Structures are given as C-alpha cells and as structure tokens.
Amino acid sequence: MRTDLQKELGLPTPIVQAPMAGGATPPGFILACMRLGLLGSLGAAYLSPDVLKAQVEEIAAASAAPLNINLFLPCGRPPAPGVVEGMLDHLAPLHVAAGLPAPALPDPAEQDFAAQLTMLRRLRPRVASFVFGCPDAGMVAALKADGILVIGAATRLDEARLVAASGVDAIVAQGGEAGAHRATFIGGFEEGLVPLRSLLPQMVAALDIPVIAAGGLMTGEDIRAALEAGAALAQVGTALLRADECGIPQAHKDALGRAAGEGAETMLIRHWSGRAARGLANGFTRGLDAAGIAIPPFPLQNAMTQALRGHGRKTGDADLLALWCGTGYSGARAAPLADIVSRLVAEAGFPSQNH
Numbered sequence: 001m002r003t004d005l006q007k008e009l010g011l012p013t014p015i016v017q018a019p020m021a022g023g024a025t026p027p028g029f030i031l032a033c034m035r036l037g038l039l040g041s042l043g044a045a046y047l048s049p050d051v052l053k054a055q056v057e058e059i060a061a062a063s064a065a066p067l068n069i070n071l072f073l074p075c076g077r078p079p080a081p082g083v084v085e086g087m088l089d090h091l092a093p094l095h096v097a098a099g100l101p102a103p104a105l106p107d108p109a110e111q112d113f114a115a116q117l118t119m120l121r122r123l124r125p126r127v128a129s130f131v132f133g134c135p136d137a138g139m140v141a142a143l144k145a146d147g148i149l150v151i152g153a154a155t156r157l158d159e160a161r162l163v164a165a166s167g168v169d170a171i172v173a174q175g176g177e178a179g180a181h182r183a184t185f186i187g188g189f190e191e192g193l194v195p196l197r198s199l200l201p202q203m204v205a206a207l208d209i210p211v212i213a214a215g216g217l218m219t220g221e222d223i224r225a226a227l228e229a230g231a232a233l234a235q236v237g238t239a240l241l242r243a244d245e246c247g248i249p250q251a252h253k254d255a256l257g258r259a260a261g262e263g264a265e266t267m268l269i270r271h272w273s274g275r276a277a278r279g280l281a282n283g284f285t286r287g288l289d290a291a292g293i294a295i296p297p298f299p300l301q302n303a304m305t306q307a308l309r310g311h312g313r314k315t316g317d318a319d320l321l322a323l324w325c326g327t328g329y330s331g332a333r334a335a336p337l338a339d340i341v342s343r344l345v346a347e348a349g350f351p352s353q354n355h
C-alpha cells in the first residue's frame with residue numbers, strides 16, 4: 001500500500017509526524033521521526049526567522065529526508081474594548097503567585113508572517129504547510145515555482161473546496177478529534193468538529209488533490225483504515241506526544257497519563273490562546289471560567305499567557321500549561337519514539353524500517 005504522495009515525497013512510511021508548534025517538535029524529535037520513515041514536520045509558527053533557519057539547518061545537516069515547515073496564516077482580529085485590560089487584571093494575581101513581573105501584552109504579539117515566509121522560501125524545504133485560513137493563491141504559486149510542495153488544511157468541506165482552489169498540492173482533513181488548535185476558518189469552531197470518519201470520505205470524493213487524514217489516529221489499525229478510506233497519508237500528533245523525544249514538558253506528558261487514569265475528556269479550550277484548541281482543562285482554565293470574563297482573540301491571549309506557560313514549563317506545574325491533546329490521548333504511550341512508531345507500523349501492516 002504505497003500512495004502516490006508517499007512515492008512523490010520518497011517516504012518509506014505513509015505517516016506524517018504532525019507539526020506541533022510551541023516546543024513539541026525540537027530538531028532531535030523531527031530527526032528521530034525521519035529516521036523511522038515518517039515525514040518530519042517543524043511546527044514553526046512561533047519561531048523567529050533566525051531560529052527557524054537554525055533549526056532547519058540543524059535538521060538538514062543530519063538528514064536528507066524531506067522536511068515540512070508549518071506556519072500559521074495571520075488570523076488576528078481586534079479585541080473588543082476593555083477585554084485586554086480585563087484579562088491583565090485576571091492574570092495579575094497569578095503572576096504575583098508565580099513571582100513573575102506584572103502581566104503585559106507583548107508588542108508585537110506574534111511573529112511577522114511575511115518575514116517567516118521569506119525565510120521559509122530561502123530555506124526551500126521539500127514541503128510547506130499552512131493552517132488557520134485559505135492560503136493566498138499567489139503565495140501558493142510562488143512556493144510551487146520554488147519546487148516546494150504546498151499543503152493546506154480544512155475542518156469542513158466548504159473550507160476544503162476553498163483551500164483546494166488556492167492551488168495547493170494536498171490538503172489535511174483535520175477531524176474534530178485532533179489535538180490542539182482547530183484549523184477552522186469558516187463559521188464557529190463547534191460547527192467545524194466533523195469526525196474524521198465523515199470528513200475524510202467527503203473530502204476524498206469532492207477534491208482532486210491528495211487528502212491527508214488527521215485526528216484521532218492512535219493505532220496502526222486507525223492509520224490503515226484512513227488510507228483504505230482514500231487518504232494519501234496519515235498525520236499523527238497525539239500518539240507521539242508522550243514519546244521520550246517529544247519536546248512538551250514532562251509535566252504535560254504526566255498530566256496526560258493521570259487524566260487517562262481518571263477518564264477525563266478533552267474539550268475545546270480558548271483560555272490559553274484566544275483560539276479554540278483541543279486539550280484538557282486544568283487549574284488555569286477553571287479559574288478563568290469561574291471569573292467569567294471575556295478572552296481576547298488569538299494571538300493576543302496567546303502572547304499574554306506566554307509568561308505563565310513558561311513558568312509552568314520551568315516548575316513542572318501542569319495547572320500552568322496548555323495541556324493540548326486529541327480525543328484519543330489515553331492511547332498515547334509513554335515510550336521511546338522508535339517503540340511507538342514501530343508498533344504503529346506493525347499494526348498497520350507496513351513494511352518495517354531499519355534505519
């Protein structure tokens with residue numbers, strides 16, 4: 001079972017290591033995924049052009065395998081009056097408790113997308129992928145002219161048709177099960193929670209470009225079923241989160257294990273970034289719910305909660321971490337990456353890799 005996109009990219013295995021911005025995908029993790037035959041993906045949304053360059057050069061120095069660089073398309077909108085100030089008031093006592101300076105809205109609140117894109121084009125990865133909107137057709141054409149394979153993302157069929165019309169080479173079908181930020185850009189986030197088993201066949205039937213399945217693929221059987229339903233590749237995020245090599249904090253990995261034992265369910269969380277993302281509730285999200293105040297939109301809230309999340313990472317406090325994960329998180333194994341991937345490959349019945 002070798003798909004055309006797999007052949008085009010020269011991938012030993014039809015699995016994409018999901019891009020996961022925010023520190024989950026350090027170069028060592030991506031290289032380990034590449035060695036195991038996956039398409040390695042750098043979640044570069046929060047990286048400055050210089051750090052992006054350094055990380056890509058580190059990866060390229062160690063592997064000639066194809067690399068996917070992933071960016072967020074700009075999607076910010078202005079906050080309602082008073083919302084930022086209200087959030088700073090809410091965050092102030094949390095900063096005092098953590099021994100942090102008073103909260104502030106960093107300026108700028110996000111990386112400069114144009115500068116990231118310029119660097120991406122200089123670095124010329126084999127693949128570039130974009131989420132949070134419909135890529136601009138001119139940008140897609142320019143990247144393709146550079147020899148870069150371009151991937152978009154959608155959570156519903158109307159989004160998928162628009163993204164396909166931009167000229168992308170392939171598209172991620174992000175099922176409602178998927179961990180972290182939703183790619184939704186039409187309608188409300190709740191309306192974009194189509195399960196992968198419905199979304200994938202819809203997109204495969206309606207589009208004439210390869211569709212990459214994402215969301216809730218936790219076992220090799222899940223991956224195989226997605227390919228049999230017409231997916232060109234299977235993208236896995238949550239299944240790799242508790243791997244030793246994954247860059248999320250140990251407290252995040254441990255929290256997933258504890259929550260699985262308690263049978264906790266994931267939910268859509270806007271609290272950390274201002275944009276709906278799937279993960280687990282914790283002390284921070286419950287405190288904000290209790291306060292009942294409005295949350296500033298992405299990327300403002302993301303920028304304002306950065307210091308607290310950094311503190312959570314440093315101190316191992318899971319109440320101060322964005323506990324992103326997909327609905328299948330209880331199936332995420334705490335193990336070396338090679339063990340996790342070789343089990344997925346064996347369960348799927350793919351030929352094993354000996355790198």
Ligand SMILES: Cc1cc2nc3c(=O)[nH]c(=O)nc-3n(C[C@H](O)[C@H](O)[C@H](O)COP(=O)(O)O)c2cc1C
Pocket residue numbers: 018019020021022024043044045070130131153174177178179180181214215216217235236237238239241324325326327328
């Ligand atoms: C911690 C985490 C961070 C993520 N960050 C990104 C990202 O930066 N860009 C992106 O396109 N998708 C991101 N995703 C979504 C994945 O690309 C993918 O859609 C999802 O992980 C698939 O569902 P699963 O988590 O159930 O495997 C992230 C997922 C997780 C779990």
